Amino acid sequence: MxxxxxxRLLWMIPSLFAISFLAFVLxxxxxxxxxxxxxxxLASSNEIVDQNTAAQLRERxxxxxxxxxxxxxxxxxxxSRGDFGISxxxxxPVSGLIWERMALTLVLALATLIATWAIALPIGVYSAVKxxxxxDYLFTAFTFLGLAIPSFLLAxxxxxxxxxxxxxxxxxxxxxxxxxxxxxxxxxxxLLKHIWLPVIILAVSSTASLIRVMRxxxxxxxxxxxxxxxxxxxxxxxxxxxxxxxxxxLNPFISTIAWLLPNLISGSVVVAIVLNLPTAGPLLxxxxxxxxxxxxxxxxxxxCALTLIGxxxxxxxxxxxxxxxxxE
Amino acid sequence: MRDKIQxxxxxxxxxxxxxxxxxxxSLAGRAAAAGGEAPALAELVKGGKLPxxxxxxxxxxxxxxxxxxxxxxxxxxxxxxxxxxxxxGILRMVGNQSLVRWNMEFTKVLPNLAERWExxxxxxxxxxxxxxxxxxxxGHPFTADDVVFAIEDCVKxxxxxxxxxxxxxxxxxxxxxxxxxxxxxxxxxxxPNALYxxxxxxxxxxxxxxxxxxxxxxxxxxxxxxxxxxxxxxGVSSWPELFRARCGDIEIPSxxxxxxxxxxxxxxxxxxxxxxxxxxxxTRNPYFWQVDTEGNQLPYIDEINFGISQDVESLMLNVISGxxxxxxxxxxxxxxxxxxxxxxxxxxxxxLTLVPSTSQQCQIYFNITHKDPAMRKMFADKxxxxxxxxxxxxPEVIDIVYFGQSEGYQAGPRPEHPWYHEKLARQxxxxxxxxxxxxxxxxxxxxxxxxxxxxxxxxxxxxxxxDVIPTLYPDLVDALELVKAHWAQIGIDMKVNTIERALxxxxxxxxxxxxxxxxxxxxLDPMLDPRDFxxxxxxxxxxxxxxxxxxxxxxxxxxxxxESQKKRMKLFDEARSTADLDKRGAAMKQIFDIAADEFxxxxxxxxxxxxxxxxxxxxxxxxxxxxxxxxxxPGPALPQQFTFTS
Numbered sequence: 001m002x003x004x005x006x007x008r009l010l011w012m013i014p015s016l017f018a019i020s021f022l023a024f025v026l027x028x029x030x031x032x033x034x035x036x037x038x039x040x041x042l043a044s045s046n047e048i049v050d051q052n053t054a055a056q057l058r059e060r061x062x063x064x065x066x067x068x069x070x071x072x073x074x075x076x077x078x079x080s081r082g083d084f085g086i087s088x089x090x091x092x093p094v095s096g097l098i099w100e101r102m103a104l105t106l107v108l109a110l111a112t113l114i115a116t117w118a119i120a121l122p123i124g125v126y127s128a129v130k131x132x133x134x135x136d137y138l139f140t141a142f143t144f145l146g147l148a149i150p151s152f153l154l155a156x157x158x159x160x161x162x163x164x165x166x167x168x169x170x171x172x173x174x175x176x177x178x179x180x181x182x183x184x185x186x187x188x189x190x191l192l193k194h195i196w197l198p199v200i201i202l203a204v205s206s207t208a209s210l211i212r213v214m215r216x217x218x219x220x221x222x223x224x225x226x227x228x229x230x231x232x233x234x235x236x237x238x239x240x241x242x243x244x245x246x247x248x249x250l251n252p253f254i255s256t257i258a259w260l261l262p263n264l265i266s267g268s269v270v271v272a273i274v275l276n277l278p279t280a281g282p283l284l285x286x287x288x289x290x291x292x293x294x295x296x297x298x299x300x301x302x303x304c305a306l307t308l309i310g311x312x313x314x315x316x317x318x319x320x321x322x323x324x325x326x327x328e
Numbered sequence: 329m330r331d332k333i334q335x336x337x338x339x340x341x342x343x344x345x346x347x348x349x350x351x352x353x354s355l356a357g358r359a360a361a362a363g364g365e366a367p368a369l370a371e372l373v374k375g376g377k378l379p380x381x382x383x384x385x386x387x388x389x390x391x392x393x394x395x396x397x398x399x400x401x402x403x404x405x406x407x408x409x410x411x412x413x414x415x416x417g418i419l420r421m422v423g424n425q426s427l428v429r430w431n432m433e434f435t436k437v438l439p440n441l442a443e444r445w446e447x448x449x450x451x452x453x454x455x456x457x458x459x460x461x462x463x464x465x466x467g468h469p470f471t472a473d474d475v476v477f478a479i480e481d482c483v484k485x486x487x488x489x490x491x492x493x494x495x496x497x498x499x500x501x502x503x504x505x506x507x508x509x510x511x512x513x514x515x516x517x518x519x520p521n522a523l524y525x526x527x528x529x530x531x532x533x534x535x536x537x538x539x540x541x542x543x544x545x546x547x548x549x550x551x552x553x554x555x556x557x558x559x560x561x562x563g564v565s566s567w568p569e570l571f572r573a574r575c576g577d578i579e580i581p582s583x584x585x586x587x588x589x590x591x592x593x594x595x596x597x598x599x600x601x602x603x604x605x606x607x608x609x610x611t612r613n614p615y616f617w618q619v620d621t622e623g624n625q626l627p628y629i630d631e632i633n634f635g636i637s638q639d640v641e642s643l644m645l646n647v648i649s650g651x652x653x654x655x656x657x658x659x660x661x662x663x664x665x666x667x668x669x670x671x672x673x674x675x676x677x678x679x680l681t682l683v684p685s686t687s688q689q690c691q692i693y694f695n696i697t698h699k700d701p702a703m704r705k706m707f708a709d710k711x712x713x714x715x716x717x718x719x720x721x722x723p724e725v726i727d728i729v730y731f732g733q734s735e736g737y738q739a740g741p742r743p744e745h746p747w748y749h750e751k752l753a754r755q756x757x758x759x760x761x762x763x764x765x766x767x768x769x770x771x772x773x774x775x776x777x778x779x780x781x782x783x784x785x786x787x788x789x790x791x792x793x794x795d796v797i798p799t800l801y802p803d804l805v806d807a808l809e810l811v812k813a814h815w816a817q818i819g820i821d822m823k824v825n826t827i828e829r830a831l832x833x834x835x836x837x838x839x840x841x842x843x844x845x846x847x848x849x850x851x852l853d854p855m856l857d858p859r860d861f862x863x864x865x866x867x868x869x870x871x872x873x874x875x876x877x878x879x880x881x882x883x884x885x886x887x888x889x890x891e892s893q894k895k896r897m898k899l900f901d902e903a904r905s906t907a908d909l910d911k912r913g914a915a916m917k918q919i920f921d922i923a924a925d926e927f928x929x930x931x932x933x934x935x936x937x938x939x940x941x942x943x944x945x946x947x948x949x950x951x952x953x954x955x956x957x958x959x960x961x962p963g964p965a966l967p968q969q970f971t972f973t974s
Contacts, residue, residue, distance in 0.1 A: 030828075030830060030831070031830055031831045031834040031835075032830035032831065032833060032834040036830045036833050036834055036837075037829065037830045038413060039833065039867070040829035040830050040832070040833045041412070041413040041829070042413065042416065042579070043833075047416050047531075047579070047957045048532070048957055049579060050493045050494050050495070050532055050579075052489070052490075052491035052492065052493055052494055052497075053489075053493060053577075053579075055490070055491065056489060056490045056491060059490060060568070060569075083563075086564065086565075086569070087603055089412065089413060089581060089603070090581055090582065090585065090602055090603035091564075091569070091572055091573045091580070091581070091582040091585065092573070092582075092585070092602055092603055093563050093564075096604075097602075097603040097604055100603075100604040101604055156641060159642065159645060160645065163645050163646075163649045164645075164648065164649055164674070167649070172606060176607070176633070179606060179607060180599055272638070273638040273639050274638075274639050274641065274642060275642070276606075276636075276637055276638055276639065276642050278604070278606045282411060282638045283411075283603065283604070286411050286412040286638070289412070290412055290413060291830070295603070
């Protein structure tokens with residue numbers, strides 16, 4: 001096991017280099033550069049950038065150099081002094097910008113994950129055990145609805161209803177008095193007051209698909225001989241379900257942990273934008289659109305690193321949960 | 329309008345400036361007697377934390393007559409920003425404190441931080457007399473030294489500005505600024521620069537009042553030998569970067585990212601505009617140097633809260649649920665008007681009318697300098713462009729896309745402008761498909777393919793793409809789709825090429841486009857942006873980018889334009905260097921005449937006005953404002969005198 005983990009960790013180093021280079025190239029692929037985008041954004045409000053200023057911006061940001069030089073400078077900064085560069089747009093160190101938003105992203109993603117699993121697992125098991133019952137049909141209908149409604153649309157509708165019909169404060173994760181306050185019990189409570197809406201919206205679609213996955217998996221396991229044997233030996237129905245078929249049916253959930261971590265950042269971008277949540281997603285999108293290379297590059301790098309870590313975790317967990325998997 | 333008033337010449341303007349100064353003086357006498365201040369500030373004075381009002385205000389503070397009535401202190405004004413590159417949303421509201429400013433009507437330059445000025449006969453020397461005793465927001469006096477420092481030490485520093493801003497350079501040389509005494513500065517240009525006062529009133533003219541010497545000098549090697557170390561300590565790679573991060577520039581987000589930088593604005597940054605910010609809060613400047621007619625220190629409103637929305641829809645939602653006090657930016661597209669009108673009661677707001685300073689809603693720029701010789705020949709043919717213009721059913725476009733709120737138009741100053749040019753504006757705006765077809769036949773496009781589309785003399789189908797940015801101008805996409813149908817009827821095949829913003833610009837810069845559309849400027853400000861009358865703007869004159877590059881690089885780059893263009897370039901150079909505004913008008917008239925004859929761009933209809941909302945309890949806001957970057961609405965309407973009734 002230890003050897004396996006060490007090997008995997010070592011492999012991550014060249015992978016990260018390859019990924020970071022690809023990411024850098026991809027970010028550069030769209031036509032134009034940060035300055036073009038900057039001028040274009042201002043022009044959208046009919047605002048004009050001084051011609052001399054534009055040329056000078058390009059020179060200052062090193063955009064007139066070949067891409068490989070820009071990449072090497074960037075990666076050297078990270079390796080030598082942990083410096084992810086300066087965001088063109090904000091003239092701020094990139095690392096500061098990223099960590100600022102990661103904490104809230106983590107809170108939101110974990111809350112959503114717990115909500116999703118808490119709803120999906122029991123319902124999935126129930127629909128499998130009580131196949132073709134009224135409850136199963138009801139949940140199935142709900143599932144398809146949840147899958148069919150795009151989450152941004154759901155967000156817009158819920159926001160409209162909450163804001164216009166109930167006069168509720170929507171958008172953001174805090175009331176204005178807590179927005180920049182330090183963490184306190186009151187601020188936590190304020191967060192809880194706001195977080196339910198995004199959590200519901202984000203949970204709806206993933207709950208729906210998880211229920212289906214869980215149901216199908218359980219249905220695969222239930223008719224298997226070991227279940228019949230266990231039942232014949234007189235195990236209570238609940239213990240029987242939890243101890244064997246459920247454990248095996250969890251397999252796909254655990255394999256998806258690898259995507260779960262990067263999803264922290266990129267999964268809820270659209271909803272976060274609509275709901276105006278101060279999470280990492282909108283900042284990532286914005287940096288990509290502005291071609292703010294170092295900020296976007298750092299995000300992509302972070303997402304890739306998280307994917308690698310996530311797949312390692314899920315491999316380890318799988319080995320622990322599923323007795324059929326051996327690492328050696 | 330503006331130009332009519334200017335046309336009485338520089339001496340007259342100097343007198344006007346002087347008179348306004350005198351008017352301010354006499355009012356100030358009364359003002360000092362009354363003298364109110366915000367309760368919170370009075371509290372600080374009582375506690376000894378702030379000097380008394382009389383010591384904070386200039387001896388003769390600038391008097392601003394309120395728009396409707398004397399206001400009351402207090403309140404937080406809420407407004408929306410977008411998440412990225414929306415720093416100008418703050419600039420427009422707060423940062424309007426240049427040496428001079430526009431009047432409400434966008435017709436005249438008024439004194440601001442300069443209480444009066446003199447201009448010499450050939451408009452190459454400007455002497456500004458600053459308000460005595462105005463202070464930066466930290467209480468430090470604002471003097472001639474600051475203006476000299478801003479230009480001589482900052483703007484002319486090649487490490488900071490590898491090329492000085494275009495406004496401050498004439499004939500390839502940067503302006504010289506010298507101090508006459510503590511409150512008098514003289515600007516000397518290498519050649520006549522008759523438009524300088526107008527340019528100074530626009531946002532790009534703010535450099536002279538942007539950098540406080542006592543603060544920003546610490547980021548320059550000339551004043552601080554340790555600046556390189558300071559930069560390292562701050563985590564940036566060089567001192568110019570440190571300077572930008574701390575002192576900002578006119579148009580970059582970091583201008584609003586440093587709470588320590590002293591400013592001359594009515595409100596100063598409390599919660600900065602940074603990458604992670606979800607809002608920006610500005611709080612009143614206790615040293616603001618303007619008062620109302622009763623001597624009460626401005627601004628009336630305590631704080632401005634700019635909420636940052638990633639999405640315009642959520643901004644709209646805030647507007648209709650009454651959570652925004654004044655907003656036009658981002659929401660003023662025609663498609664939002666029905667929603668905003670319907671919810672006026674619910675949101676408790678009234679509508680704000682914006683008068684466009686642009687001329688044309690949808691200018692079609694055929695690339696006359698196309699890289700492909702066959703396409704170039706086709707677009708360069710005047711009768712081809714005229715035929716296509718005749719082939720557009722403008723009333724239908726206006727009815728369907730613009731709810732009937734416009735009229736057919738080509739280019740040129742708007743009808744209410746004294747320089748309105750009938751031929752330039754109205755020729756070929758009627759719909760006549762038969763005549764268009766006949767003209768195309770005559771021009772050599774008389775053969776057709778099986779689908780009824782015309783063929784070029786070389787046998788290729790007549791086909792081109794028009795670039796448009798759907799995220800930016802959804803209405804232009806709709807309009808072009810209709811035009812496509814109209815042109816199909818006269819046998820012309822066109823593709824509405826919807827592309828992303830940066831690509832649009834790159835294609836233009838590379839001269840790789842067939843045709844592009846953009847709202848045409850020059851409606852109320854023909855001298856400031858004449859890009860549709862000749863190849864003036866290397867990014868905007870999209871019918872001949874290489875010609876405009878030739879013009880702006882003084883013939884060093886780009887492609888030499890034909891005689892008629894060169895003549896207009898010469899006329900414009902004459903116009904902008906003459907102090908005599910009658911002569912200026914005459915030169916512009918000649919430019920319009922030639923432009924009308926050449927018919928280089930095809931226009932659709934007169935630019936449609938935008939709109940915004942003002943909450944009903946927010947008063948002193950003009951309900952009709954020009955809409956322009958040069959008149960950066962709502963700034964010149966002086967938000968410092970906006971006030972809440974309850």
